[in-house]
Amino acid sequence: MMPDFDYDLFVIGGGSGGVRAARIASSDYGAKVAMAEEYRMGGTCVIRGCVPKKLMVFAAGHGAAMDEGAAYGWQVEKGRFDWMAFRHRLDAELNRLESIYTRNAESAGVTIFHQRATVSGAHEVTLADGRTLAVKHILIATGGTPFVPEAFRDAGAWTSNEVFLSDRLPASILVLGGGFIACEMAGIFQGLGSQVTLMYRGRQVLRGFDEDLQEHVAAALVGQGIGLEVNTDLTALERLEDGRFRATDTQGRTREFEAVLFATGRTPNTAGLGLETAGVALGEGGEVIVDDYSQTNVPSIFAVGDVTNRIQLTPVAIREGHAFADTVFGGKPVKVDHSNVPSAVFTRPEAGSVGLTEAEARKDHAVEVYIASFRPMQTSFIGAETKALFKLVVDRDSRRVLGCHIVAPGAGELIQIAGVAVKMGATKDDFDATIAVHPTMSEELVLMKKPTR
Known part of the structure; x- marks a missing residue:
């Protein structure tokens, strides 16, 4: 006798991959679907990643565009960047996008629980309010979380989660890391008027990219006035009484900055989800191990997006979420091709x-x-x-x-x-x-x- 389930699918995580899976399973295939999001619908990309970052890139680019316009003959009066005017507009835009994500999911028939959910069994999830739900399938779509070295976790520095919430533009900032986020944020803050130091412990920024591309980007960062320091790492970080930071590095230098941003990578967001209790196999970095169909070693539990640490890109998570719904609820097994992803x-x-x-x-x-x-x-x-x-x-x-x-x-x-x-x-x-x-x-x-x- 088949057990009674409250839902055919329960998605943990309201980001791009989870929402796509929930919507397709519900609207296209008639599944009874619920999802839980403990923070804001839209996930990393919409709330604290791609979207606010790209809007900051646009804002930063206008300063250089004004300089360029002046060189072309335009009479330009360039003032200081008004960070809070931008912040208010950014907040309004993120609120708008969050409401769209919520509305689209609910319009597709998805029930949303705006609270934390954990896995308490192969067919069971527990909500923060204490309710336990019986579900046929569970999809983990909790994304990633910023990594900060343990020695500096209590220093009060920013990660990419907090950088969009600041009420001020720092006059000087130390950006730690050499990947996507570090390079982008260094360029953003320099373009907005901050004095930027980019510190990376590796040989060159954008590890994993083509070497010629790395060299060109590094030269452009330096050409913009960013202090690029490779083969260098942080050894000590102290928060001073006036709110500034005192940083010491492996070159023996001690300097002060108004702000410090750790852009030192992201790790799968699996801590405290109950996956180990349910028997789900995790990798050394905490990632959920899945097969070509995003299925874990527990047949009823699946995972898509950054939490699997395959390719940490939003369009990949969306494609994986759609393929999951097609496979599990549409009877059309679909493998996502992770090769040649731009x-x-x-x-x-x-x-x-x-x-x-x-x-x-x-x-x-x-x-x-x-x-x-x-x-x-x-x-x-x-x-x-x-x-x-x-x-x-x-x-x-x-x-x-x-x-x-x-x-x-x-x-x-x-x-x-x-x-x-x-x-x-x-x-x-x-x-x-x-x-x-x-x-x-x-x-x-x-x-x-x-x-x-």
């Missing part, structure tokens, strides 16, 4: 990447590398030194484009289009056969005739 880093200029880096490609392929590096027309006209980079990594035998890497204004938009070509297996000959759009930066993608190496 990504962008919203520095100034932006960086975009899809496919293999040159180093990755050389492991299994004989390759040709095509590189164009130049000063774009828009900025070279006014004497700016910032360079653009367009790079193709090509399999020498099949001529297939294995990777495309761009550092240029609008690289995030460009890499989306290039990603289609790389994903479908386009060859260098296909690129060469395409007539250029002139005058543009991106025409270099189809004009690089001779390999650089």
Whole structure:
């Protein structure tokens, strides 16, 4: 006899992946669905990640745009950035998006519990108010949480969770880390008027990206006036009585900053969820271990998004959530293809990447590398030194484009289009056969005739 379930699906986490799974399971396949979100609907991307970050990038870019306009002949009167005016507008926008996420889920028939939920069995979840629900399937979609080294967790520094909630723009800030968030935040605060030091313990920022892309982004950060300090780590951090921070590093320097931001990575948000009690296998970093269909070792429990630590990107979580619903409730088993996923880093200029880096490609392929590096027309006209980079990594035998890497204004938009070509297996000959759009930066993608190496 089948047990009685309160819900066919219970989703823990109201971010992009969880909401997509809940909506599709309910509206498309008629499942009885509930979800729990302990903070705000929309998750990391909408509330404290992609969306507020990109709006801050836009805000920071206007300062440089005014300088550029003046160089082009416009009469510009540039004042100070009004952080709180921006904050009020940002808060209103995030509230609007949160209400849309909530409304869309409820319109699809999903019941939302605005409280914490934990797993208390293979078919059981417990809400913070003490209620226990019997559920047929559980989906873990709790995302990630900022990582701060244990020695500095009580120092009062910011993480990416708090940076959008500040009521002031610091005159000086130390950003720790070398990944997406660290590089983007360094550029944002510099663009808004802060004095920025970016400290990273590794050899170069954006580890895992193509080396030429890394070097171009690093040069751009330095060119903007950011103090980039690689092969350097923090050894001590003290909060002073006036609220400032005193920081000591491995180079023996001690300096003071108005603010410190830890952008030292994110870890799967699984602590205290009860997964171990339910027998769900976790990896060394706390990630939920899943198969190609996002199923854990406990057949009734699944996981999607950053909590699985596969690829920490919102569109990936959304695709995984949709595939889960199709597989479990639609009777259409769907595997998500995690190869050739485009990504962008919203520095100034932006960086975009899809496919293999040159180093990755050389492991299994004989390759040709095509590189164009130049000063774009828009900025070279006014004497700016910032360079653009367009790079193709090509399999020498099949001529297939294995990777495309761009550092240029609008690289995030460009890499989306290039990603289609790389994903479908386009060859260098296909690129060469395409007539250029002139005058543009991106025409270099189809004009690089001779390999650089």
